[in-house]
Amino acid sequence: MKRFGSSKEQDKIIRALDRQERQEAFQRDRFFRFKLPEIHTQLSQALIMEKIIETDNPAGASDALLKGLRKILKVNEFDLKYFIAPIRDIVPRPNPISLYITQYILEVVINDPSVIDVYGTDEDIYRVINDIISRINMKFDKAEEEILQQLSKSKKLTPGSREYEIALDEYFKKRMGEPQA
Numbered sequence: 001m002k003r004f005g006s007s008k009e010q011d012k013i014i015r016a017l018d019r020q021e022r023q024e025a026f027q028r029d030r031f032f033r034f035k036l037p038e039i040h041t042q043l044s045q046a047l048i049m050e051k052i053i054e055t056d057n058p059a060g061a062s063d064a065l066l067k068g069l070r071k072i073l074k075v076n077e078f079d080l081k082y083f084i085a086p087i088r089d090i091v092p093r094p095n096p097i098s099l100y101i102t103q104y105i106l107e108v109v110i111n112d113p114s115v116i117d118v119y120g121t122d123e124d125i126y127r128v129i130n131d132i133i134s135r136i137n138m139k140f141d142k143a144e145e146e147i148l149q150q151l152s153k154s155k156k157l158t159p160g161s162r163e164y165e166i167a168l169d170e171y172f173k174k175r176m177g178e179p180q181a
Helices: 007-049 058-074 077-087 096-107 122-152 162-176
Strands: 053-055 115-118
Touching (some): 007 053, 007 096, 007 122, 007 162, 058 115, 077 096, 096 122
16 A cells, blocks of 8 residues: 655655756856846846935946845855845745845845935835846747757757757857856
8 A cells, every 4th residue: 555645755746846946046047147237237227217226326326236136146045045035925926036136125235325215115126126137037038948949950969968058058158148157
């Protein structure tokens, strides 16, 4: 007789969830590495134009925001979840990158000497950030899909092989420029 809830089944589910989480983190990192300059530019402009960040030195506020964006590239999954914990329930199914940037603005950017004040509710700030991240992500996903279609036409490359990964990386660099380190 088969027991439900056995350790083998639980281990299998845990491995699948871990694999899914690692894959999502990889996708998020790749998106962020290639789109960091665009995200930085659009976020800086939107936050100042929407009057969420009041500043007498836009370049200083932009630099403070850029520091936070670069931190996302280096943060591990635990630290990311810990940092966004105070606002993780702000909206249903939030984008972790948008949550991180929102929390960074609420905790770090607000204390920057070039920032006079930050206006709006946590949800308002999140929505402005998430709109920009979502727009850029949609363009990125479309470009990624086109790259994958090009690679699928090649009979020499098999998905998962080292040659496939190298070709994928080359197509990304050709299409989107060099990733940020």
